[in-house]
Amino acid sequence: xxxxxxxxxxxxxxxxxxxxxxxxxxxxxxxxxxxxxxxxxxxxxxxxxxxxxxxxxxxxxxxxxxxxxxxxxxxxxxxxxxxxxxxxxxxxxxxxxxxxxxxxxxxxxxxxxxxxxxxxxxxxxxxxxxxxxxxxxxxxxxxxxxxxxxxxxxxxxxxxxxxxxxxxxxxxxxxxxxxxxxxxxxxxxxxxxxxxxxxxxxxxxxxxxxxxxxxxxxxxxxxxxxxxxxxxxxxxxxxxxxxxxxxxxxxxxxxxxxxxxxxxxxxxxxxxxxxxxxxxxxxxxxxxxxxxxxxxxxxxxxxxxxxxxxxxxxxxxxxxxxxxxxxxxxxxxxxxxxxxxxxxxxxx
Ligand code: GLY
Numbered sequence: 001x002x003x004x005x006x007x008x009x010x011x012x013x014x015x016x017x018x019x020x021x022x023x024x025x026x027x028x029x030x031x032x033x034x035x036x037x038x039x040x041x042x043x044x045x046x047x048x049x050x051x052x053x054x055x056x057x058x059x060x061x062x063x064x065x066x067x068x069x070x071x072x073x074x075x076x077x078x079x080x081x082x083x084x085x086x087x088x089x090x091x092x093x094x095x096x097x098x099x100x101x102x103x104x105x106x107x108x109x110x111x112x113x114x115x116x117x118x119x120x121x122x123x124x125x126x127x128x129x130x131x132x133x134x135x136x137x138x139x140x141x142x143x144x145x146x147x148x149x150x151x152x153x154x155x156x157x158x159x160x161x162x163x164x165x166x167x168x169x170x171x172x173x174x175x176x177x178x179x180x181x182x183x184x185x186x187x188x189x190x191x192x193x194x195x196x197x198x199x200x201x202x203x204x205x206x207x208x209x210x211x212x213x214x215x216x217x218x219x220x221x222x223x224x225x226x227x228x229x230x231x232x233x234x235x236x237x238x239x240x241x242x243x244x245x246x247x248x249x250x251x252x253x254x255x256x257x258x259x260x261x262x263x264x265x266x267x268x269x270x271x272x273x274x275x276x277x278x279x280x281x282x283x284x285x286x287x288x289x290x291x292x293x294x295x296x297x298x299x300x301x302x303x304x305x306x307x308x309x310x311x312x313x314x315x316x317x318x319x320x321x322x323x324x325x326x327x328x329x330x331x332x333x334x335x336x337x338x339x340x341x342x343x344x345x346x347x348x
Contacts, residue, residue, distance in 0.1 A: 049339050051282060051284070054317060056213055056215045057212065057215050057332065058311055058315050058331070060310075061090070061209065063208065064327060065103075067331070068097070069093045070210070070329045073086040073212065083124075086212060088121070088142050090222075091119070091222050101181060103208050103224050104139060104226070105174065105178065107181070107226025108177075110227075111231065113182065115181070116135060116159075117227075118131075119144065119240055120145050120239065120240045121223075125250050130150070132158070133236040135158075135159070137174050137176055138163055138166040139174045144162065144166050145222070145240070148165070209257055210223070211254035211255065217313065219313070220254070221248045238261035243268045244264050244268055245270060246270050247268075255286070257307065259322070269306065272293070273286045273290050283310035283316050284319065287320035287342070291320055292344065292347075295344075300346065301347075304322055306322055317330060321344065322344055324343055327340050
């Protein structure tokens, strides 16, 4: 019951460093610089992750693929875009990434071979949010979530209704799953038929959650996923649920989640992280504290596969997860890196 297999699959070898060490992602190593031309070391750095405030604008996203999303979001801000433009542009990079099998175009289908996508966006200054769940054949769903926020009086649209809204608002039909994912689903289906009813589907998946502190001190965030691999049709996880997969309070900070949605949404995980920051906790400690609190409700030794990241109004950031391989991308003027999160192992 862990994100770890997918995390490991997606991680560059250099990611498996001691925690609290910076490392450059393999993309940065290949490029030598970030997309915005800022310095990125081609070798893993031994610089400790700071607990101090980072320069603004500050963008933090889950997993190594978050770095390309951060770089795009940073470029959008540099070009004069606002925070919501940056969230949409950044997460859209991940949604269009054919190498990513847990978000967007190449997302893993549900048990019936259908890809259904979830996303949400939240704007700190207005405390408005938009969300879509169970959307089929539409990209980018992060942009669709923004359209729900800005063009309707609702927060959450689901399924056919969300799709109709998308088509009526200029989004085009996008065929999914991609052939590779269709073949993998067929193989899973055949294996499941052979194993008989009750055989468990894999739980591997990842989510992009992005939180951002603008140069003027405002906050925003977004989240996007195809959810659990081979989930039951109709299943929705934490990612599009405000307070679970994402929460932003413009006075305090912002938090996002990745992992097994069922274990995050039962506790309004991201909301709790922000509330701990409201009480004065550093973002890293707030993430860990929520995991401790959730773990106490479960038998010892259970890995709940929950991971959080957060930033506060001061520009401090951090992350913690039950998964050994949980890393997140941190981007601000002069630096774009992938960072190892604190590990909060199952209690014993
Ligand atoms: N965390 C994403 C999901 O469970 O759907």
